[in-house]
Amino acid sequence: MSNANNSLERVQASLARRYRAERRFVWYGRLAVMFALLFVVILFTDIISKGAGAFRLTYARLDITFDPALIGVNDLSDRAVVAAGDWDSLVKTAARARFDGVSGRKAKRELNALFSSGAGYDLKDLLLENPAWLGQTKSLWLLVDDDIDTYFKSRLDGEAYAARVSERQIDWIDQLVEDGDMELRFNQTFFTRGDSREPEQAGIRGALVGSLFTLLVAFCLSFPIGVGAAVYLEEFAPKSRWTEFIEVNINNLAAVPSIIFGMLGLAVFINFFGVPRSIPLLGGMVLTLMTLPTIIITSRAAIKSVPPSIREAALGMGASRHQVVLHHVLPLALPGMLTGAIIGMAQALGETAPLLMIGMIAFIVDVPTGMMDTATVLPVQIFLWSDSPERAFVEKTSAAIMVLLGFLIVMNMAAVLIRKRLERRW
Amino acid sequence: MANSEMIESVNNVSESGTERQTVGASFCDDPKFSIRNASVFYAEKQAIFDVSVDIARHEVIAMIGPSGCGKSTFLRSLNRMNDTVEDCRVEGGFHLDGQDIYQDNMDVVALRAQVGMVFQKPNPFPKSIYENVAYGPRIHGLADSRVDLDEIVEDSLRRASLWDEVKDRLHQPGTGLSGGQQQRLCIARTIAVNPEVILMDEPCSALDPIATARIEELIEELSQNFTIAIVTHSMQQAARVSSRTAYFHLGELIEVNPTEMVFTTPEHELTEAYITGRFG
Structure with missing residues (x-):
């Protein structure tokens, strides 16, 4: 009888310890899971916060005149002529017309650098889709250069990153923003194009x-x-x-x-x-x-x-x-x-x-x-x-x-x- | 009944001369199956020792014995299911209607169409009830048309006394039936191929008493058309369904006699020890 009591006591004495061990074990597991989840959350927030911006790109509106003399293209059906056309000049001319008093080679270069180097080719594609536009003037949204895009986005976020833009460019951007001619739009390019050396032109x-x-x-x-x-x-x-x-x-x-x-x-x-x-x-x-x-x-x-x-x-x-x-x-x-x-x-x-x-x-x-x-x-x-x-x-x-x-x-x-x-x- | 065809063989010395004393009535005239000096090995271990016995046409022979006595192994060697077991080797003569089933030119597929098998645990295919029964006739090309096949399915289900329970849900999964119904479905599936012999490996061990009683009834009905060899753990079952009983002990066939005799006046002392519950 005393023997039975004795073993019951022993069992009870060990119970608390056993339950403690069990709780500890459960907590080890919980901590491990939380630790893993924490990293998943960090990873996702980091990637999403960094990457979300890429789904929108900065566009600027310009009045483009499809002047046959300027491009050097009269007949859109002639592929060789179209390919050899001076499409960049469309953007350059329109930009110079948009802002007054741009003189000097440096200022001109900076003005041209506002826009994506592919903007002229985008205009070519647009014109090929709408041949009737030849000789007309259209108000069109153009892709801006990646540096401008980066600056504009960071500016919207409140922390302007101006290391790669000049004072003059910032002035022009201010003007465009004021007139409602610069905004973020959905980045179609990202899903419709292949790789490019120009970030704003690159797609997946x-x-x-x-x-x-x-x-x-x-x-x-x-x-x-x-x-x-x-x-x-x-x-x-x-x-x-x-x-x-x-x-x-x-x-x-x-x-x-x-x-x-x-x-x-x-x-x-x-x-x-x-x-x-x-x-x-x-x-x-x-x-x-x-x-x-x-x-x-x-x-x-x-x-x-x-x-x-x-x-x-x-x-x-x-x-x-x-x-x-x-x-x-x-x-x-x-x-x-x-x-x-x-x-x-x-x-x-x-x-x-x-x-x-x-x-x-x-x-x-x-x-x-x-x-x-x-x-x-x-x-x-x-x-x-x-x-x-x-x-x-x-x-x-x-x-x-x-x-x-x-x-x-x-x-x-x-x-x-x-x-x-x-x-x-x- | 089959009993009348039995020939008393008191001193049963196997043909090769090796003396394995199986007492009782092992042999009969014009047997369906005749097995002589059968031995089965799993790798080095011998599971069946020199068993000789005849199975008469349209009889129900029960095989009883303690666990591990080799009765299932013996049963599975009758339709060469042991072929699928790695390292399993079978020796001796197995003649079905006089033809050696272990001969090289014997086709296993054809053999299994003749000698069907019902397993311990009901194992319907995870397909509809109809498809379960139709599977055998289909792979063996027994039905010429859809109508033919429908007929075979209905007939098989009727003979397995399952038709009335499932006729309204033929296209529902067979796995949704109760255990006893599943086992009767497996029996229906087996007889759909119209075999001559049906081997049953403890067909009721996973079932409740009521389902067991139905299967036992069924076995009795089926014995009119088929030769049935059944392995069972339940001596009562053996007594109820079989006309002859074979008692296995440690891989040896100890005694074969009419069922009544085995359970009332067994010839061999080991048989007596088993049926009186001294071991097993």
């Missing part, structure tokens, strides 16, 4: 389309190959030392630094097979190498999770092994496989290093139109912009990161949705 369309083509190639190659390998290894391969060796190596391959796959692509695809550099086809092939292990591993896990009783049932009915796989195992494993593939693709979308090795880091202005056009991809574009000296590229970089993160979040959500939607219980 080229990188986005490049990423899309690259992922398309990667998916079309890695999904069938990965699923095929997984099905063979799980359902058909005899358990031998060889298959074990292959398994171990596939798992190891998943941990190989991605730049190694780039080297492999360079050595095999470019040097040996002579695939052209910098194209989405090649990028897709290299990313296939990289995502294959992920897809094989997740597909095998999906196949493994199909209950053996289903296989037995089908085999017991007299289904052949390939019928068992095709009719029962694959349909049941497909959601898991797709999830794995999407996660693999998300990984590939964010991959930079292997693509550097195969020349997808080139500066490419044109938006690619096919698998064989030179292209770059989103993360590489981010890398290129982050490396550029112009201050205006800072916000572009952050904006591109936002777009990339957006795509990654959408892809991961798609993976979760597919898993939820198609998941079967038995």
Whole structure:
């Protein structure tokens, strides 16, 4: 009896300590989660606060006279003449007409520097769309130079950054603002153009389309190959030392630094097979190498999770092994496989290093139109912009990161949705 | 009934001469299945020792014995389900209607169409009830038309006495049925292929008593058209459904006799020890 009392006392004495340990343990977990969340929040606020500005650009309004004599173009249908036209002079003339008393080479140069160096070409495109404008005067919004854009935005934020604008330019900007001729407008350029040396002209369309083509190639190659390998290894391969060796190596391959796959692509695809550099086809092939292990591993896990009783049932009915796989195992494993593939693709979308090795880091202005056009991809574009000296590229970089993160979040959500939607219980 | 065809074999010495004493009536004339000197190995470990027995046409033979005695292994070697087990090796003669099922030219797919199987845990495909039953006829090309297939499905479900319960929801998932219904669905699925032999591996062990009683009724009905070999843990079940009972012990076949006799006057002392509950 006393013995029983004794042990009860002991148990009670230890209870408080045990509960304390449990609470401590729960708090460790909470702190860890909070710590991680804090960094996510910091990351997102930093990127969004830096990048949000890139979705709007500064435009200035000028009265442009499309004077045939000034441009040297009378016939808009003659491409050679149009290309050789002096389009910049449209902007220069209109600017000089807008502000009085601009004399001297320095003042003129500063005035011209107000506007984007691409503004003249934008006018050319406008005129080609509206040929009737030739000889007429139109009030049009023009892109300003990136330095002016940076200054104007910082001024709106209350902290004018005037290091790269002159006193005279500030005067002109004041006049434009006063007349309501300078404002921020939605930055369409960012989504419709490829890369440019001029920040105000640079867009992510080229990188986005490049990423899309690259992922398309990667998916079309890695999904069938990965699923095929997984099905063979799980359902058909005899358990031998060889298959074990292959398994171990596939798992190891998943941990190989991605730049190694780039080297492999360079050595095999470019040097040996002579695939052209910098194209989405090649990028897709290299990313296939990289995502294959992920897809094989997740597909095998999906196949493994199909209950053996289903296989037995089908085999017991007299289904052949390939019928068992095709009719029962694959349909049941497909959601898991797709999830794995999407996660693999998300990984590939964010991959930079292997693509550097195969020349997808080139500066490419044109938006690619096919698998064989030179292209770059989103993360590489981010890398290129982050490396550029112009201050205006800072916000572009952050904006591109936002777009990339957006795509990654959408892809991961798609993976979760597919898993939820198609998941079967038995 | 099948019992009348039994030939008394008191001293059962296997053909190869190895003496494994199976007492009772192991053999019969014109058997559906005849098994001689069967041994099954898992890698190095021998699970079945030199078993010889006949299974008569349209009889229900029950296999009982303590856990791990090899009765399931033996059952699964009758339609070569053991082929799927890595390292499993089967020796001896297995003749279905005189044909060796382990011969090289024997097609496993064809064999399993002839020898169907019902498993311990109900395992309907995660498809509709209709698709579950139609699957076998479909892969074996047994139906010429949609109408044909509908007929096979209805007939199989009727024979599995499930039709009335599911006729209004044929296109709902089979996994939504109760455990007993699922098992009857599995039986319907098996008989849809019109096999000659049905192997049942503890078909009621996952079911409640009422569902069990329905399956037992069903087994009795099915025995008019099919040869049934059933492995069971429940001696009462063996007594209720089977005409002959085989008692396995540690991989050896100890005794085969008419069920009544096994449960009233067993010949072998091990059998007696088991049925009186001294072990198992």
